[in-house]
Amino acid sequence: MDTFSKMLTPPQVAALAGVKVNTLAKKRVAGGGCPFVKVGGAVRYREDDVARYLAARRSSTSDLAAA
Helix, strand or coil, rough: CCCCCCCHHHHHHHHHHHHHHHHHHHHHCCCCCCEEEEECEEEEEEHHHHHHHHHHCCCCCHHHHHH
16 A cells, blocks of 8 residues: 555545545444544545545446356
């Protein structure tokens, strides 16, 4: 993990993931969402963590056929 990775705000991550900011918040509470850090009182996401999270969630239509 790169300690000096660029930090993204929830609206930035929501836009990249194609979800609403509220969805990110719900996943933070429930668990299983993208890793995040608190900077002061603000929620931030490391760019590297977001890239790994989105890559892990990516699937193709052939993955659905195998299920």
